Amino acid sequence: METIEAHDVVVIGGGPAGLAAALGARRAGAGGVLLLERERTLGGILNQCVHDGFGLFLYKETISGPEYAERLIEDVVREPIKVETGAMVLDLTADRVLRVNSRAGYRLVKAKSVVLAMGCRERTRGMIEIPGTRPAGIFTAGSAQNLVNLQNLRIGNQAVILGSGDIGLIMARRLTFEGVAVKGVFEILPWASGLERNVRQCLMDFGIPLELRSTVVEIRGRDRVESVVVAKVDDRLAPVAGTESVIPCDTLLLSVGLIPENELSKRAGVELSPITGGAVVDQTLMTSAPGIFSCGNVLHIHDVADWASFEGFAAGERAARYAAGERVAGGTVRISAGPNVKYALPQFLTSGAAGVEWSFRVARPLRNVQVLVKGKATEKVYSRKKFGRLLPSELQKIKVRQTVKEDLEVSCHE
Amino acid sequence: MSDLPALDRLTCVLCPVGCELEVRRDATGELEIHGNQCDKGVPFAIEEVLHPKRNLATSVPVRGTPAKMASVRLSGPVPREFVFPILAEIAKLRPEAPVRRGQVLIADVLGTGVDVIATRTVG
Numbered sequence: 001m002e003t004i005e006a007h008d009v010v011v012i013g014g015g016p017a018g019l020a021a022a023l024g025a026r027r028a029g030a031g032g033v034l035l036l037e038r039e040r041t042l043g044g045i046l047n048q049c050v051h052d053g054f055g056l057f058l059y060k061e062t063i064s065g066p067e068y069a070e071r072l073i074e075d076v077v078r079e080p081i082k083v084e085t086g087a088m089v090l091d092l093t094a095d096r097v098l099r100v101n102s103r104a105g106y107r108l109v110k111a112k113s114v115v116l117a118m119g120c121r122e123r124t125r126g127m128i129e130i131p132g133t134r135p136a137g138i139f140t141a142g143s144a145q146n147l148v149n150l151q152n153l154r155i156g157n158q159a160v161i162l163g164s165g166d167i168g169l170i171m172a173r174r175l176t177f178e179g180v181a182v183k184g185v186f187e188i189l190p191w192a193s194g195l196e197r198n199v200r201q202c203l204m205d206f207g208i209p210l211e212l213r214s215t216v217v218e219i220r221g222r223d224r225v226e227s228v229v230v231a232k233v234d235d236r237l238a239p240v241a242g243t244e245s246v247i248p249c250d251t252l253l254l255s256v257g258l259i260p261e262n263e264l265s266k267r268a269g270v271e272l273s274p275i276t277g278g279a280v281v282d283q284t285l286m287t288s289a290p291g292i293f294s295c296g297n298v299l300h301i302h303d304v305a306d307w308a309s310f311e312g313f314a315a316g317e318r319a320a321r322y323a324a325g326e327r328v329a330g331g332t333v334r335i336s337a338g339p340n341v342k343y344a345l346p347q348f349l350t351s352g353a354a355g356v357e358w359s360f361r362v363a364r365p366l367r368n369v370q371v372l373v374k375g376k377a378t379e380k381v382y383s384r385k386k387f388g389r390l391l392p393s394e395l396q397k398i399k400v401r402q403t404v405k406e407d408l409e410v411s412c413h414e
Numbered sequence: 415m416s417d418l419p420a421l422d423r424l425t426c427v428l429c430p431v432g433c434e435l436e437v438r439r440d441a442t443g444e445l446e447i448h449g450n451q452c453d454k455g456v457p458f459a460i461e462e463v464l465h466p467k468r469n470l471a472t473s474v475p476v477r478g479t480p481a482k483m484a485s486v487r488l489s490g491p492v493p494r495e496f497v498f499p500i501l502a503e504i505a506k507l508r509p510e511a512p513v514r515r516g517q518v519l520i521a522d523v524l525g526t527g528v529d530v531i532a533t534r535t536v537g
Binding site: 050052056062063064065066149150151152174177195197199205388389391394 | 424425426427428429431432433434449451466468469470471472473475481483485486487494501515533534535
């Protein structure tokens with residue numbers, strides 16, 4: 001017979017969201033908090049993000065990823081939180097039993113509540129189906145970042161970057177620092193998918209061209225990448241014949257999107273949103289599986305680590321309250337994304353909830369925008385907020401102070 | 415007459431809001447800033463047009479530990495033209511373990527008044 005180790009709150013993942021979730025749970029009074037991290041060190045992706053720009057909201061100053069991680073880790077180790085690195089969660093059930101493989105061996109863990117904080121992974125060449133040969137020299141931007149920053153490896157001499165996600169932009173600068181010639185960043189959409197500040201600091205500063213409405217249509221080379229073929233795309237994002245040009249290079253970086261890593265969530269039967277790729281949650285960040293909460297990039301992709309941490313603090317606190325027996329009535333009020341909104345989160349509310357804040361992302365760049373939270377049936381405006389400009393790359397927030405008892409829609413109007 | 419552009423558009427990089435700033439010269443030749451959502455935007459835009467400053471980050475191998483890298487950055491921003499000369503100075507660094515977060519690895523690098531500091535504890 002297998003023995004089961006019991007904990008109040010188990011947090012899966014020790015990055016910016018999971019570290020904060022463990023702290024949030026502890027500060028809300030959870031007795032036994034277990035934090036499980038697959039890697040040998042805590043901090044998650046922060047460890048390889050050596051650039052600055054982290055911490056502006058959490059620490060009110062701009063620091064690098066490793067510093068941000070160390071500060072959070074120092075807070076965690078000061079608390080009576082049980083931290084286990086090198087611990088892989090193999091399975092999670094809807095009744096919150098985890099199968100854990102670690103240096104201590106294989107065991108079962110039962111949690112009163114679970115916080116999912118597994119982060120995300122990068123989209124690969126296979127997922128975007130770039131035709132051509134299969135030579136060495138093709139990296140996702142994040143794996144290139146790991147090789148350069150943590151393993152001190154030179155990944156190539158002449159690079160092309162496909163996709164303008166933040167990690168791709170950051171790597172354009174990082175490779176330039178390492179003496180790699182970055183020939184250009186090619187983005188299929190009419191706008192950059194990374195933050196504006198990264199476009200300016202990482203590309204414009206070094207004269208690296210950003211080609212919008214363009215993509216890589218072929219990779220050439222036998223053993224190593226020798227060139228890529230780029231082409232303009234039409235309004236349907238299909239390559240336009242006759243616009244192809246060949247760019248000699250030995251390295252292709254892909255920064256073409258991130259996918260929440262929800263393999264464990266699926267095992268537990270957690271309902272996922274096809275839009276965010278993460279769990280559908282209520283105002284307490286609880287998923288469709290009672291007692292299982294979600295935060296950070298596994299819930300939806302964040303552009304700033306601080307917001308992933310704030311979500312972690314909130315999920316951890318709610319998980320602690322759940323473990324202590326607090327129950328919130330199920331989410332029956334549905335929030336939908338209206339015109340110009342890609343998604344709004346949480347997707348459900350308990351009827352009668354008040355003071356709820358939504359994260360939302362717009363579907364395209366907008367100027368002079370009014371964001372409205374309206375009742376679907378009554379058309380009543382629960383909240384409105386004005387923005388000079390909204391970009392799909394920026395996660396935004398809007399709060400409703402009043403009590404909500406009807407289905408809502410979040411919409412943006414220029 | 416100044417050879418500066420009479421009009422410049424730039425995105426503020428101080429925070430993720432990324433305000434679109436417009437820099438104009440008024441009749442007296444003073445710089446005017448538009449589009450900033452907070453007070454930091456004004457000095458930022460003026461500095462960004464006249465003397466852009468940047469921080470930089472990289473990582474260096476640490477001696478005495480197997481294959482461990484310490485990430486480094488500057489304690490504050492430097493004029494942009496110092497970025498590559500400072501990178502060349504940092505490339506010579508081979509600090510001995512242990513390295514602590516915040517440790518000064520090069521003080522007053524190239525006379526800029528700014529230090530190169532470790533951003534990760536190693537060893």
